[in-house]
Amino acid sequence: MKDFIIPVRERDMGTPARTGAPVTLKIDGVQVTVPEGTSVMRAAAEAGIAVPKLCATDSVEAFGSCRLCVVEIAGRRGTPASCTTPVAEGMEVRTGSDRVRRVRRGVMELYISDHPLDCLTCAANGDCELQDMAGMVGLRDVRYTAPEGAGLANHFTARDTSGAANLQWLPKDDSNPYFTYDPSKCIVCSRCVRACEEVQGTFALTIEGRGFDSRVSAGAAGDDFLTSDCVSCGACVQACPTATLQEKSVIEMGTPDRAVVTTCAYCGVGCSFKAEMNGDQLVRMVPYKHGKANRGHSCVKGRFAYGYAQHPDRVLSPMIRERIDEPWREVDWDTALSFAARRLRDIQARHGRKSVGVITSSRCTNEETYLVQKLARAVFGNNNTDTCARVCHxxxxxxxxxxxxxxxxxxxxxxxxxxxxxxxxxxxxxxxxxxxxxxxxxxxxxxxxxxxxxxxxxxxxxxxxxxxxxxxxxxxxxxxxxxxxxxxxxxxxxxxxxxxxxxxxxxxxxxxxxxxxxxxxxxxxxxxxxxxxxxxxxxxxxxxxxxxxxxxxxxxxxxxxxxxxxxxxxxxxxxxxxxxxxxxxxxxxxxLRGQNNVQGACDMGSFPHELPGYRHVKGAEVRAIYERIWGVEIDPEPGLRIPNMLDAAVDGTFKGLYCQGEDILQSDPDTKHVAAGLAAMECVIVHDLFLNETANYAHVFLPGSTFLEKDGTFTNAERRINRVRQGIPPRTGYADWEVTQLLAGAMGADWGYTHPAQIMEEIALTTPSFAGVDYALLEEKGSVQWPVNAAAPEGTPLMHVDGFVRGRGRFMVTEYVATDERTGPRYPLLLTTGRILSQYNVGAQTRRTDNVVWHAEDVLEIHPHDAEVRGVSEGDWVKLASRSGETALRAKLTDRVSPGVVYTTFHHPDTQANVITTDHSDWATNCPEYKVTAVQVSLSNGPTEWQEDYAAQAARARRILPAAE
Amino acid sequence: MSPDKMVRMANQIAVFFSTQPDVDAADRVAAHLADYWDPRMRAQLHAHVDAGGEGLDPLVIAADARLRADQTAD
Structure with a gap:
């Protein structure tokens, strides 16, 4: 299969696209027609003519400050900047006259006179627009040099030629863990400031001072990048034409030489990225301009937080153990898979076909998820499959x-x-x-x-x-x-x-x-x-x-x-x-879907009552489709949902679980109940990158592959099916879809897929809303939104355009019913939970990156009034207790929450916020009621006994025996 | 599953359908249980009803009877 490999550097059109009536003009004798409002610079780019530029880039509006892009226009005086000059009908433009070339060389000479000439050792060498433009305008000579023993103002030397300190020189700011700001290389083009404003919308950056004193500045005086409002989205780094804002990974590893377009594995936005590599090393992730979900933008997680793939905690070898109080033993794949298969079959023999099940992952690909539910339905012979969408959407x-x-x-x-x-x-x-x-x-x-x-x-x-x-x-x-x-x-x-x-x-x-x-x-x-x-x-x-x-x-x-x-x-x-x-x-x-592929996991039949495409298992005609292809009989009864699996485990009727890419012990509510359910099982198989919390109760650990290491597709919140492309080979030897297939094989199935594209073929063949999806279409279109079928061969950006899918829209009576979870004298406050920018879900990935500088622990937000009556001050350890359990964390006093409401995140297992949440759930779906828990808050001295016990149990459960010689 | 939890879950379903106009609420509760509850959960409900159905909304008890009738009919 051909991979979608593109040159590292995409073409920059200079200014953003416009829509409007067509305007025709001539540039260097070439006739070009563009929408009204387009800049002369962009029109030239459309015609294949590159006008030199520094302050213009097509992610932000034109600014007109560098004067490098000047052109001559017939009938107009002077040399206007092409970036800020809109096209007009019949306009005749010259981009390379002697006059504009002279102007450009003069401009460039001034820029270079205040720029260090350490190009060979500069991190942006080969990826520097200033360097490119100096070449393009033919600059050969810089006449402005400092006289010996005297001062001449510049921004790039710490001392002038007289040896005196240069007050214009500022040291590098490397406070941000992912990029550096080197003021000595700055040409004050304002691209970073404009990207922060226009693209990201944070307004963390500004140009401070005027004229020669102008400097890019993050936050207020005394701030550095880390202490400023900067959210580390990377838009400024991407916009910077020089090495002023530079990824630390590029500084360390050098410029990448190839790129693969892929899809971020964090939230449900599903941003497209270029994974830029050097050999088999990932150098950086850069948002892909043609990605239809993100349009060239990114956040700190997708852009920078990929280091977990190389984290030393990552487990690369399969492991097994007889009992969960034993240490892990590293074994080869065959041993682990046959151990797992034998245990599952043995459980089924003793406790019945329905005593085992699977949890599919909303972090894995559609193809992987499809195989995991197929494992339950076709190999286990039941519908005990569920996914983390149970607990979110x-x-x-x-x-x-x-x-x-x-x-x-x-x-x-x-x-x-x-x-x-x-x-x-x-x-x-x-x-x-x-x-x-x-x-x-x-x-x-x-x-x-x-x-x-x-x-x-x-x-x-x-x-x-x-x-x-x-x-x-x-x-x-x-x-x-x-x-x-x-x-x-x-x-x-x-x-x-x-x-x-x-x-x-x-x-x-x-x-x-x-x-x-x-x-x-x-x-x-x-x-x-x-x-x-x-x-x-x-x-x-x-x-x-x-x-x-x-x-x-x-x-x-x-x-x-x-x-x-x-x-x-x-x-x-x-x-x-x-x-x-x-x-x-x-x-x-x-x-807004939580995880990267939560939409896809639902589409792929992860729910216990639905086959792929949301078709209930009770439908004989739907079952027949799969029975024909899989050659097995499909159970017409719904299976267990995640909370039901745990209940059934405590009751003794559910004994074995294959859990791919989920950490239910940390993410699911009422931790003690989850732990009891897991502890009651005889075979828990965790398939993950790390020994997560759930693995504390596992008997088999199958090491997983990251999204960088495999092919497949993710479906984002817009129903957009985006390709995931392998950039580097799986570090464990197998992509996750291969591992599931091997487990099915060890249990007697013979699937025979050799590439995820074949799995997608099967999905398309069996699922009407995916009927038109194949990898060739994804190569051609980049992405498509389901339904993709004969009626909508290129997908469906908008639903219900001419009529609702069900025919006529149905209004439903929505009577308010108070939750049983109520405040009272013992638990007078309401806890609600959420997440924070820098961390993701249970934090398994982001906690293993430098993102921890922004959020090293979960804290409890509490209103100052509620804090005062409890004697709680900022930063105090407080005990948070509900009828389910208690934990301790530090308090943060804020009026973001109303009196009577407290808030925390659930990113850290040391806090384990879900020991507090209850087993209440949505009436229709059993989606847990995470957002309402009656609690009490009181001062405490540190972690609770439960937290200490938990940490000790986790440490014991993670022991690994040294490998046998 | 603890009986309390099962009773609470079943009653929640009953409360929703009891608010819906112009439907046979017991039928809808029965259909919901058939569509979303694994057979062992429904068996637990049957057993609880047989034992007196303590705490159950009358609508759940009516739905339970329909469920059994449907199962016999199959």
Whole structure:
């Protein structure tokens, strides 16, 4: 199979693309037609003519500061900058006249007079635009040199020729773990500052001073890059034309010589990256300009946090042990796989076919996930397969399925560019989905309005040049009440899109719904005491969403991880139908998926009741498709979901688990119950990069491969199927899909796949929504959004355009039901959990990178009032207790959380926040209620006894016997 | 699974369908249990109903009867 290998450096068109009426002009005698508003520089690039440039790059708007791109235009005076001059009909441009060449050489001579000439040993050697441009303009001579023994101002020598200290010289700032800022190499082109503003939207950088004193500066005086607001997204590094902002990996390893386009393995945004390599070493990850999810942008995780692949904790050899209190023994693959196969078959012989199961990984590829569920269904002979979507977006599947007929998110990410009002509910995109957040913030800076519904004041509520029109700080657990109140306002104030409902929705269901929601008990005033949201601002927010133009709802796990998660998703779907915000760009219902392939894992039949493509196992005709191809009979009964597996394990009817790329002991709620379930099993197989927490209870460890080491596909939150391409060979010898196939083989199956492309062929053959997907199409298009079939051969960016998948949209009655998890005298506070930008999920990957400089431990956010009555000060150790368990961590006092609400992250096993969370779950899907736990907070001296016991058990469980000679 | 947990999960399902207009709620609860609960979970429910069904929403008990009728019919 041909790999998609591209030159390391992509073509830079100089200024961003425009859309508009065609304009035709001549550049150096070449006729070219471009959209109105395009710069002369970009038009020239379209015609294949490169105009020299330094301050222009096509990721940011033109700035016109370097004057290197000057051209001559017939009939106009002087030499205008081509980057800031828009094209005009009939324009005649000369880019290489003697006059402009003279100007450029003069400009370049000045630049170089203030730049060190250490090119041969410079980290950007071979990848430096200043070097390239000096060559391109033919600079041969620099006349400005310092006289001996006298001062001459420059920025690049620590002392002048008289030996005196040069006050203009600044030392390198290497505070950021991933890149350096070397002021001596800076040409003050402002590309970094503009990238930080326009692309990332953080505004951490500025140009300080004027004229010769102008310097790039991060944060306020006294700040360095690390202490500034910089979020280390890498946009500035990418924009920098010199070695001023340079990846430390390039400084250490040299410039890469080849690149493979692949897909990030962190969050559900699914950014495309160029994995740039030197031999078999990954030098850096650079966001791919043509990636349709990220459009050339990245965050600190995807851009820099890949070092875990080489971390010494990584296990490269299979390991087994008889009992979990024994140390691990390293063995060869055959031994490990036959040990695992024998144990599983033995369990099935003694406890029945349904006594074993699998957990597929939302971090692995579609092809790998497909094989793991196939292992359960075709080899184990049961439907005991589930995936971490159980604990994140399973309510999305149920709620959107009931209302619209498919669990699919309705839009692509480009859609946000046409949104006028965005509702963000139960999501924290600047931390959880940073690249999408940057795209949203860009739209907000252009005038779109924002409504945030969240118990916590997330960054989007107020950050530089972005402010939410409304923040509704609801009490955790009252989502349904708030959304129903919004619908009440829309219906009772006559803001409904009647035509949309008449044409597109089920009339009877709407009549029921309208009657239900119009009842005064749903009014904002009636629910104010319950939700804590002021009625007036709720009314204003509802009116804004209904009347403000294109309305889009983006939501995350703050919606789904509740006992009414599925009902909340239905309430969201109702709102979009009420206002006609479905079926065109700029609108829609957009679930922000947590993990890179959580969408794909669901699509691939990971759920115990569904075969790939969301088809219930009870359907004989669907089972027949797989029975024909797999040659086995498929169980028509649903299998166990993850929480059910653990319950059944405690009950003694579930004894064996193959868990690929998941760490349920850390990520799933009620840690003690998870541990009890795992401890009760006779064969736990963990297939992972590291000895994760779950592996403390495992009997077989199969070492995994990173996304850099294998081929396959990930499907992101937009339903976009993106290729994952192998850059380096698997360090363990096998990609994960091969390991699953070997395990199936050890249990008697004969699958015979030799490349993931063949697995995708089988998926396409059996799953209608993937019917048109194959690797050749992905090579051609880069990516496609499912459904891809005869009706939509190039995929489906927007869902429900002419009608809902289920026919007519169905309004669902959404009665608010309080969760059983209530505060009381013993547990008076509500804990809600979330994540932070620099860490990812259980942290297995990010904790093994330098990202720990930003977040070395989980902390408890608590309101100063709640802290004061408990005698808690900033940084104190506090004990956090619920009816499930207790842990200790440090307190952070902040008014981001309301009084009565505390917040923490779950990235660190030392804290193990999930020992606190309970076994309550969504009524329809068993998605755990992570977001509401009644707790008490009190001062403590350090880790709890439970934490110490846990750490000791983990250390014992991770012992590895020295390899036999 | 602890009986309390099973009762809570079943009752949650019943509460949702009891709020839905114009449906046979017991049928819908039964269908939901058939679609999403593994047979051993349904067996546990049957056993709990046989033992008096303590704590169960009457709708769950009605749904349990439908489930058994459907299973016999198959």
């Amino acid at each position: 399973s309510p999305t599947g149920y709620g959107l399925g009931q209302t619209y007929g498919t669990s699919a998110g309705t839009q692509d990410f480009d859609s946000v560019e046409e949104t006028d009002v965005a509702i963000v509910i139960g999501a924290n995109p600047t931390d959880g989905h940073p690249v999408f957040a940057s795209r949203l913030k860009k739209r907000l800076r252009a005038g779109a309005k924002l409504i945030v519904i969240d118990p916590r004041r997330i960054d989007l509520v107020k950050s530089p040049h972005v402010a939410a029109a409304h923040h509704l700080p609801l009490r955790p657990g009252t989502n349904v009440a708030v959304l129903s109140a919004m619908a009440h306002v829309i219906v009772t104030e006559g803001l409904v899109d009647d035509a949309f409902i008449r044409d597109r929705c089920d009339a009877e269901a709407y009549a029921h719904y309208a009657e239900f929601i119009s009842d005064a008990r749903h009014s904002p005033e009636a629910v104010e005491m319950l939700t804590g949201v002021p009625a007036a601002s709720l009314r204003d927010a509802a009116r804004l969403y209904a009347t403000g133009g294109n309305g889009a709802i983006y939501y995350g796990l703050g919606v789904t991880e509740h006992s009414q998660g599925s009902t909340t998703v239905m309430a969201i779907a109702n709102l979009a139908m009420l206002t006609g915000n479905i079926g065109r760009p700029g609108v829609g219902v957009n679930p």
